[in-house]
Each structure stands twice: as structure tokens, then as C-alpha cells.
Amino acid sequence: MIDKASPQPPPVGRVVATEQKPATPHQFHFWTANETSIGIGAIVRVEGAGSGEQGAGKVVYGVVTDGFAYSDLATPLHDVVGAEGDPARAAESPTVRQEIRLWTAAVLRQQPEEPLQPVPLGRVHVATDTDVAQALRMDAYLDGTEPTAIPVGLYTSGGLEAPVYLDADFLLGPEAAHLNISGVSGLATKTSAVEFLLGSIFQHFPPHKGRIAAVCFNVKGPDLCFLDRPGVLEEEDRRRYERLAVRAQPFERVRYYAPFKADGVNLNTLRTHPDLVGDVEPLVWGLREVLDYAEVLLNRDDIDAKADAFIDFLSDRVVDKEFDDGFGGAHRVVTFADLERLFRSIFDGLELGGGRGDTWRTHHIATIRKVRNRLSNISTRAKGLVTDDGPSNDLPWGRFEDRAVYVVDVANVDPLGQDLVFARIVSKLREHLERRDLGVEAVVVFVDELNKYAPADGPETYVKKMLLDISERGRYLGLVLFGAEQFRSQVHRRVVGNAGTIVFGRMDSDELATPGYQVLSPAIKIKLATLPIGELMVRHPHFTQPIFVRFPRPAVLRGRDGVERFPPAADLPFEDAVVRQLVKLDRRVRPNLVKDLIVDRREEDVRRALAHTRQTRPQDAFAHFKKHLGGRVAAAPATARESVPPLNPISDEPY
Amino acid sequence: MSHSWVDAILAAGVVPASYVPEASVGRTDLEEFTGADPVEDPELRVHSLDGVRALAPAAVGFLDGIEQWRVVGYAGVTPIVRAYVAAAIRLRRTDRRPRTIGEDADELAITRLDRLPDAAREALERAGVRVVEISADDAGQPARALPAARIEVQKARAALERRLAERRLSGLGSDEWLVVDGVLSDSSALSAHPRVLGVVKSHGAEYFAGPELERALTLPAVRRTSVFRPKSRGARRDIYSWYLRLWPWEGNDLLYGLLRVEARAHPETVARASGISAWLTAERAPLATPDRRWDRLLYPIHDVETYLRARAPRDLLPAPGSRLPRTGT
Numbered sequence: 001m002i003d004k005a006s007p008q009p010p011p012v013g014r015v016v017a018t019e020q021k022p023a024t025p026h027q028f029h030f031w032t033a034n035e036t037s038i039g040i041g042a043i044v045r046v047e048g049a050g051s052g053e054q055g056a057g058k059v060v061y062g063v064v065t066d067g068f069a070y071s072d073l074a075t076p077l078h079d080v081v082g083a084e085g086d087p088a089r090a091a092e093s094p095t096v097r098q099e100i101r102l103w104t105a106a107v108l109r110q111q112p113e114e115p116l117q118p119v120p121l122g123r124v125h126v127a128t129d130t131d132v133a134q135a136l137r138m139d140a141y142l143d144g145t146e147p148t149a150i151p152v153g154l155y156t157s158g159g160l161e162a163p164v165y166l167d168a169d170f171l172l173g174p175e176a177a178h179l180n181i182s183g184v185s186g187l188a189t190k191t192s193a194v195e196f197l198l199g200s201i202f203q204h205f206p207p208h209k210g211r212i213a214a215v216c217f218n219v220k221g222p223d224l225c226f227l228d229r230p231g232v233l234e235e236e237d238r239r240r241y242e243r244l245a246v247r248a249q250p251f252e253r254v255r256y257y258a259p260f261k262a263d264g265v266n267l268n269t270l271r272t273h274p275d276l277v278g279d280v281e282p283l284v285w286g287l288r289e290v291l292d293y294a295e296v297l298l299n300r301d302d303i304d305a306k307a308d309a310f311i312d313f314l315s316d317r318v319v320d321k322e323f324d325d326g327f328g329g330a331h332r333v334v335t336f337a338d339l340e341r342l343f344r345s346i347f348d349g350l351e352l353g354g355g356r357g358d359t360w361r362t363h364h365i366a367t368i369r370k371v372r373n374r375l376s377n378i379s380t381r382a383k384g385l386v387t388d389d390g391p392s393n394d395l396p397w398g399r400f401e402d403r404a405v406y407v408v409d410v411a412n413v414d415p416l417g418q419d420l421v422f423a424r425i426v427s428k429l430r431e432h433l434e435r436r437d438l439g440v441e442a443v444v445v446f447v448d449e450l451n452k453y454a455p456a457d458g459p460e461t462y463v464k465k466m467l468l469d470i471s472e473r474g475r476y477l478g479l480v481l482f483g484a485e486q487f488r489s490q491v492h493r494r495v496v497g498n499a500g501t502i503v504f505g506r507m508d509s510d511e512l513a514t515p516g517y518q519v520l521s522p523a524i525k526i527k528l529a530t531l532p533i534g535e536l537m538v539r540h541p542h543f544t545q546p547i548f549v550r551f552p553r554p555a556v557l558r559g560r561d562g563v564e565r566f567p568p569a570a571d572l573p574f575e576d577a578v579v580r581q582l583v584k585l586d587r588r589v590r591p592n593l594v595k596d597l598i599v600d601r602r603e604e605d606v607r608r609a610l611a612h613t614r615q616t617r618p619q620d621a622f623a624h625f626k627k628h629l630g631g632r633v634a635a636a637p638a639t640a641r642e643s644v645p646p647l648n649p650i651s652d653e654p655y
Numbered sequence: 656m657s658h659s660w661v662d663a664i665l666a667a668g669v670v671p672a673s674y675v676p677e678a679s680v681g682r683t684d685l686e687e688f689t690g691a692d693p694v695e696d697p698e699l700r701v702h703s704l705d706g707v708r709a710l711a712p713a714a715v716g717f718l719d720g721i722e723q724w725r726v727v728g729y730a731g732v733t734p735i736v737r738a739y740v741a742a743a744i745r746l747r748r749t750d751r752r753p754r755t756i757g758e759d760a761d762e763l764a765i766t767r768l769d770r771l772p773d774a775a776r777e778a779l780e781r782a783g784v785r786v787v788e789i790s791a792d793d794a795g796q797p798a799r800a801l802p803a804a805r806i807e808v809q810k811a812r813a814a815l816e817r818r819l820a821e822r823r824l825s826g827l828g829s830d831e832w833l834v835v836d837g838v839l840s841d842s843s844a845l846s847a848h849p850r851v852l853g854v855v856k857s858h859g860a861e862y863f864a865g866p867e868l869e870r871a872l873t874l875p876a877v878r879r880t881s882v883f884r885p886k887s888r889g890a891r892r893d894i895y896s897w898y899l900r901l902w903p904w905e906g907n908d909l910l911y912g913l914l915r916v917e918a919r920a921h922p923e924t925v926a927r928a929s930g931i932s933a934w935l936t937a938e939r940a941p942l943a944t945p946d947r948r949w950d951r952l953l954y955p956i957h958d959v960e961t962y963l964r965a966r967a968p969r970d971l972l973p974a975p976g977s978r979l980p981r982t983g984t
Contacts, residue, residue, distance in 0.1 A: 072961070074945040082940035093940040095955050096751040 037158020061135030153549030176500030177475030183505025210441030226562030382417030586621030660782030767794030
């Protein structure tokens with residue numbers, strides 16, 4: 001926490017102002033000794049000049065944004081002349097030229113704030129803990145009866161370090177919300193930073209703001225698959241945790257969700273090690289779940305009023321209802337299989353009906369075919385996520401736990417399926433948060449590769465529209481988007497623009513050359529392009545300038561390490577996979593009995609019975625499974641047809 | 656010292672003025688022929704410094720001074736000059752960075768007291784500022800008063816430098832040298848010390864004539880002359896001296912890059928003359944630009960001067976604006 005007892009360090013510099021480089025209310029220049037701890041990003045405190053001089057009693061905080069060094073050398077030619085053209089001799093001169101380290105700093109805060117005047121030409125000190133809190137206006141939310149400070153990292157400069165806090169009201173709503181983090185891939189910064197920050201949020205989320213949970217979409221590799229496992233920390237990391245008053249521990253409550261693979265029984269995730277796979281819940285959706293978000297499945301060319309109307313018709317009048325197809329068939333459509341039967345019935349009816357035209361219930365057959373193709377397409381492309389038949393298995397809507405992380409692993413799901421998962425889960429979160437019946441008051445949604453879901457250009461997809469909606473209105477609901485991407489310039493302007501907190505890891509030079517970074521000085525850009533792992537630049541509504549902070553590596557097992565320590569298990573044969581899932585539901589289940597029961601049974605029937613059992617979670621899983629699987633229908637040999645002997649034997653006579 | 660005494664005399668009826676004379680180019684050598692006795696060679700010769708091992712003291716102190724002055728008022732036609740003189744020694748050790756180890760400054764008023772109104776005279780006395788008087792003859796004519804004032808300023812600066820240097824001698828380390836900007840012969844202590852050098856950039860005094868003069872003034876670069884003994888001039892002490900050319904003069908003028916070095920009058924000086932010359936030649940780098948005397952100005956001396964000017968009162972510098980009458984707005 002803030003160390004208020006730290007001694008006042010001696011001055012390290014002095015403000016200078018010339019006609020060419022004057023001090024202004026927003027910027028000033030100061031010099032230091034050549035050997036100084038000051039660097040780009042350092043926070044300094046300027047004290048007004050001494051008694052009797054202008055600026056006495058004024059304190060100004062600033063952050064160093066640029067640095068200059070030069071000597072009294074009039075032109076480079078003079079150095080050449082002095083060394084007689086020999087660079088080696090230039091270093092042998094008996095006297096070192098007078099040099100200067102001149103720094104430019106942007107004003108963070110002035111005290112008193114009025115009247116706002118140019119920075120006094122006073123002494124410059126390295127900031128202490130208290131100074132950092134003042135400079136970044138953290139005092140407003142660090143103290144008081146209901147503090148809302150969330151540790152984000154340590155500001156470090158010249159051997160001094162101070163905790164930096166974000167304001168929960170501006171990170172998680174309602175004043176502002178959302179966090180966007182960008183940085184080049186492969187430096188373990190973006191994901192690590194979010195993991196650390198989530199841990200910090202869970203430990204410091206103010207009690208008066210209620211309960212909070214996080215939903216993390218794992219979109220690549222094993223990144224988020226081991227959040228409940230402790231990682232390796234170095235002593236320096238532990239010291240930083242201690243300094244930030246954050247406990248170095250993995251997340252206590254993590255719920256994993258992953259769809260099945262195409263076989264419908266093996267989970268499509270890298271968290272399949274026998275010791276861990278028991279924690280992974282299958283994510284299985286049926287027709288109803290898909291139909292509500294059918295718009296996701298339709299590309300731009302598909303979107304028309306007719307298709308929409310037909311989907312609405314199916315949703316409102318057909319699904320989960322007794323329905324007469326008009327050709328004499330009665331249907332109750334619950335699953336994709338039921339729907340397919342209905343479609344076939346319609347097509348058969350139209351073909352055989354003769355003279356009834358090419359419309360059914362005012363819907364043209366072409367529209368019906370298009371919708372059928374799209375819906376059947378998702379059940380094919382996202383097989384394992386979308387079940388043709390049988391019940392669904394979903395996130396615990398209405399029963400979200402406080403300080404729990406819900407990891408939805410869609411890393412190996414078809415992009416169309418990823419869109420569907422993303423759209424549906426976020427929409428459901430929004431619905432429940434609007435109704436205040438989710439179980440928590442706020443949810444952080446972490447989405448990596450944001451440029452894929454909300455690109456700066458490209459078509460207006462359902463997912464992009466939904467992300468824009470969250471960005472612009474989510475803070476009122478407690479729906480907070482933590483987005484990450486490699487290139488911020490490739491993400492929709494309104495999505496990043498609405499993020500109250502912006503975090504930068506190491507940036508690509510080309511990216512820094514884009515217009516969005518024009519406000520940064522060349523020195524800041526160079527620093528961003530060379531940031532080490534574990535250091536970030538943070539912009540937050542309370543900070544008038546970006547601040548560099550260091551954070552400890554997250555206390556959870558990194559994805560790559562997790563895969564090495566808990567190698568994913570090979571896919572199990574069908575029978576073994578069924579046994580494993582039943583044992584997970586009920587430890588008393590005896591594998592041999594299950595195998596005997598399902599041998600020679602159709603896999604669709606087994607999957608359906610298993611899904612029912614999983615959804616019902618009965619006391620006796622095996623009995624429930626057996627009941628839903630139904631009795632075995634014994635294969636009866638076909639009876640030999642009795643042939644009628646010819647009346648007359650066939651003669652050999654050809655005529 | 657603050658310039659409150661200026662306010663006091665202005666309040667006493669002195670007419671305000673603001674005139675800064677042309678900047679001094681430093682103390683000049685005597686502008687007369689004095690002659691010299693040969694010491695090292697029977698006649699003045701040229702010595703090459705090629706292959707000479709330069710003296711390399713572990714620590715060298717460089718001493719220089721500055722003077723600034725301004726006419727701040729007139730009582731009738733008698734000027735009242737405010738002058739500031741300062742001197743410093745900056746010691747360079749093995750880290751090659753000069754650091755100030757001694758400095759002194761003085762402020763004085765230069766005028767003719769008996770030409771001032773009583774009120775102004777009393778104001779000066781009350782202010783406690785040191786007053787240096789010019790002669791009655793000089794005070795009557797402005798054309799003579801200002802040069803007389805300039806001489807008093809130079810004297811004050813020379814005295815300050817001498818005091819500072821002599822104070823330093825007592826603490827001079829066994830491997831420490833002191834290089835003074837100017838002549839040594841003003842001080843018996845300085846001129847007798849084995850590790851004190853005077854470096855003279857101006858060449859008003861003429862020690863030679865004829866071929867020897869030509870040899871001295873056309874000295875090639877990185878060469879020195881024989882050591883000679885300038886003939887005694889008034890109270891000046893016995894000293895050894897030689898010329899040293901830092902940069903080729905061809906294409907410039909005869910004095911370009913030409914230094915005259917002074918050291919104590921002792922046989923050891925003759926033995927060390929080449930080593931000292933090689934050392935001073937090495938001091939050519941870094942160049943003392945942008946000072947226009949850079950061809951003769953050693954960078955550490957320039958550094959002392961920069962230091963002193965940075966600390967001098969700003970109100971004694973010429974105003975950057977024009978001297979046009981104020982509009983009154």
C-alpha cells in the first residue's frame with residue numbers, strides 16, 4: 001500500500017525555461033545531473049521556488065515524456081577538428097565537454113489547481129509513494145469511507161517504486177468502464193496482465209459494489225486453461241505482490257466450459273488431463289439456443305426480411321410447440337433432427353402437393369431452403385457444440401458465483417461457432433444483468449483477438465454490433481469488456497474509444513506510426529517499442545498522462561507450462577468417454593456395467609441418454625442413463641419367405 | 656550583494672543610466688617592447704614536440720576570472736559604475752570533469768565621490784558597497800572617465816584572481832598543477848611555485864625583434880620556442896616563458912593559435928618545457944568554441960569562464976532589446 005512515511009528525497013533537478021522552451025501550464029523542462037535515475041516515464045514533483053520568488057508554495061507533478069542530451073559543442077565539425085579527424089582521439093581529450101541532461105515533462109497535476117499557471121522554475125524531486133498518489137489523483141479513491149482502488153502495478157523509477165491503482169468506478173462502471181490492452185504477441189504480456197488484474201480485482205473489488213465474476217473466452221491454445229493452478233513465481237514477483245497488497249494465489253473458483261469434439265463425447269479442449277478434465281463442463285447447445293442467435297449465422301448477403309421472418313416464425317410458432325405442417329403431419333420440434341424432419345415434410349408436401357405453388361405459409365421455398373442450409377450448416381461446422389438432438393448444457397445462468405471465473409474454451413471451434421458462442425453468452429449476460437438475476441452485479445468479459453470480432457473495417461456483423469453496444473452501454477449494466485489485440489488500430493474505433501482504461505504492452509513500430517499514437521512523444525514510442533515483459537503503459541481517466549507500471553507475473557500456471565505439466569489426454573474410445581462422463585456424475589458407476597450396457601447400441605442413442613443424465617444430474621446416474629437409453633431391441637432374423645412351387649415344372653423345352 | 660545601493664543613489668537624485676561598454680577581451684599583456692634574455696638556447700629557436708611525452712598531472716586546477724560593469728547613473732557628468740568581478744578555480748581530476756573548488760566575487764561602485772551630491776554620497780556609504788574612486792581629472796571628462804573605470808575593474812579582477820590563486824597554493828597537492836589564465840609575474844607566490852603555469856593569450860608585449868621576432872610569430876603548429884626570461888618590468892617578478900603554437904597560423908594571422916606560457920624561473924622549467932608544451936597542446940581538444948578566441952583558449956579555462964558567467968548577476972548583461980526611447984505604454 002501507499003508508504004506515507006517515506007523520507008523526502010533530495011532534489012534531482014531544476015526547472016528551466018527559455019524563450020524557446022518556456023514552461024507552460026501543461027509542460028515544463030528541467031535539467032538533472034548527467035548521472036541520474038530519471039528516465040522516460042518517471043514521475044517528478046516540482047516545488048515552487050524559494051521564499052520570495054515566483055511560484056512559492058505551488059507544487060506541480062509531472063511525468064517525463066522526452067529527454068535530451070547535448071554538450072556545448074557548437075557544430076559537429078568542431079569535434080572533428082579537435083580530434084584532428086581521428087575518432088579514437090576524440091575520447092582522449094583531457095577534459096570532458098560540459099553536457100546537459102534536459103528533460104521534458106507533461107504536467108499531471110498542479111496544487112493548488114487554481115489559478116492554473118505555468119510551472120514555477122523550482123526544484124525537481126523524484127516522486128515518492130505519496131507523490132505518485134497525488135500526481136495521479138489516486139487520493140480521490142484511495143482514501144475515504146468507501147475506497148475503490150484496484151492495484152494495477154508498480155510505478156518504478158530510480159530505485160523508488162510506488163503502487164498504482166485504478167478506480168473501480170472507472171474500470172468496472174458506472175462512471176466509465178472497459179479495458180483495452182494491445183501489444184505484440186508472444187511476450188506473454190496481454191494475457192498475463194489481464195490475469196493479474198482479474199486477480200487484483202477479485203481481491204480488491206469494493207464490497208459496497210456487490211459481487212463480481214469474469215467470463216473469459218479462450219480463443220487460442222491453452223492460454224486460460226489453468227487459471228486454478230499455481231504458477232511459478234520468482235522472489236521479485238512475490239515482493240511486488242506484497243507491495244501491491246495482492247495475494248499471490250491462483251483463482252479459487254474457476255469453471256471451465258468446452259464443447260465436445262465431433263464424436264460428441266470427448267471434450268474439445270487442451271484441459272483433458274485426467275486430473276483436470278473432471279472440472280470441465282461440456283458446452284452443448286440445441287436448436288432453441290441456436291435459433292435465438294440465428295442472425296449470427298447469416299452473412300451480410302443472407303440478411304433479408306424474408307429470412308428473418310421465417311426464422312421468427314420458426315422460433316415463435318414451431319419450436320417447442322405442437323405444430324401441424326399443413327400436409328397432414330404433426331410435429332413437435334425440439335431438436336435439429338426434429339426440425340430437419342419438418343423441413344423434409346414441407347419440401348415433400350410442396351413437391352407432391354401439385355398446384356399448391358412454391359410457398360408454404362407465405363414463405364417462399366427458396367427462403368426456407370436458405371434458412372435450412374444455414375441452420376444445418378452450423379450443426380455440421382460446429383458439431384460438438386451444437387447437438388442435433390438431446391438437451392443442451394449451458395453456463396449457470398442465474399447462478400453465477402461471486403469472484404468466479406468462467407472460462408469458455410472455444411480455441412478449437414470453427415470461427416462460425418466461436419461467433420455463435422460469443423454472441424449468445426454475451427447476450428445472455430446482458431439479459432440477466434438487465435434483469436439483475438445473474439447472481440452477480442458485475443461481469444468482466446475478457447476477449448482476446450478483439451480485432452477479429454470488432455475489426456476497424458469489414459462487414460457489420462452481429463458480433464461487432466453487439467460489442468459496440470456493450471462498449472457504449474455496458475457500463476450501466478455492469479457488463480465490462482476487457483479486450484485484447486495485437487494492433488489497436490485494427491479494432492473498431494468506437495470499441496477502443498469507449499474503453500476507459502487503455503493498456504499498452506510492447507508495441508510494433510509500424511503500429512506506433514499509425515495516427516492513433518500521434519499524441520505520444522518519440523521517446524515514449526521508443527520506450528513502448530522496447531518494453532520488457534511485465535511492464536505496461538496505462539491510461540486511465542484519472543491519469544492525465546500515460547503511466548508506466550510493472551506488474552508481477554500472474555500467480556496462475558501459464559498455458560504453455562500447464563500443457564507440459566498436465567499433457568492433454570488422447571481422445572478416449574467412445575465407450576471409455578461415456579464411462580468417464582458418467583463416473584464424473586456419480587462415482588459409484590461401474591465402468592464394466594456401462595460398457596456392457598452400451599455395446600452394440602447406436603451412438604446417437606447413447607449420446608442422447610448421456611445428455612439427459614448430465615442435465616438431470618440424478619442420484620443414481622447409471623439407473624437414469626439406463627432408463628433413458630431404453631431397452632435393447634434384439635435383432636430378429638428375417639423369416640424366410642415361403643416360396644410357392646410352380647404349378648408345372650419348367651421343362652427344358654425352350655418354347 | 657544585491658544592487659539595492661543602485662536604487663538608493665537613484666532615490667538620492669542620481670540620473671539613472673544603463674550603459675554596458677563593449678565586453679572586455681580579458682587582460683592584455685603590456686603593450687611595449689621589453690626585451691628578453693635567452694635561457695635555454697643562445698637565441699630563440701624552434702623546438703618540435705613530436706614524440707615528446709606530455710606531462711600528465713593527476714589533477715589540474717584552472718583559474719580564470721570575469722568582469723562585468725555598467726554605468727548605472729550620472730551625477731552631472733560624473734558616471735557611477737556598478738562593477739562585478741569574480742574568479743574561480745575548477746579542478747579536473749582523472750574523471751576529466753572540472754569541478755569548482757574555489758571561487759570568489761566582489762561588487763564595487765566606481766565613481767568620484769566628491770563630484771556626487773551629498774545625498775548620493777551618503778546613500779553609497781549607507782549601502783556599504785566598496786567604492787573605488789577614479790582621479791579627479793578623469794572624472795571631469797566622460798571620454799576619460801569610462802576608460803579609467805575600466806582600468807579599475809580590471810585591477811579589481813586581477814586582485815581577486817591573485818588572491819584566489821594564492822589561497823589555493825597552500826592546498827595544492829603534490830601531483831596537482833594550477834593553470835592561470837594570464838601572467839604569473841604579478842604575484843611572487845605564483846611566479847615562484849614549481850607547479851603553476853600562466854597561459855597568456857594576448858601578445859601586446861614584445862620580447863624580440865628582428866629574426867627572433869619572426870621566428871616567434873611564425874612558429875609552426877605544435878612547436879615551441881626556446882625558453883627565455885622576459886626582462887623585468889617594474890614590480891614584475893622573475894619568470895621563464897616560451898611561445899607555443901597550438902594551430903597552424905597560415906591562412907589566419909600571426910597570433911592565431913599562439914600562446915605564451917609562463918612558469919617559475921628555474922632550470923627545472925627548462926627541462927619540463929617540452930612536456931608542458933605537449934600537455935597544453937593536448938588541451939586543444941575539446942575546442943573552446945563558440946568563444947571567438949577558441950584558437951588560444953584552453954577548454955578548461957573556457958569552462959571556468961562559462962561557470963562564472965552563469966553565476967554572474969543577469970542585470971549587468973547588455974539588454975537584448977534596443978535602446979530606443981520607451982513609448983510610455
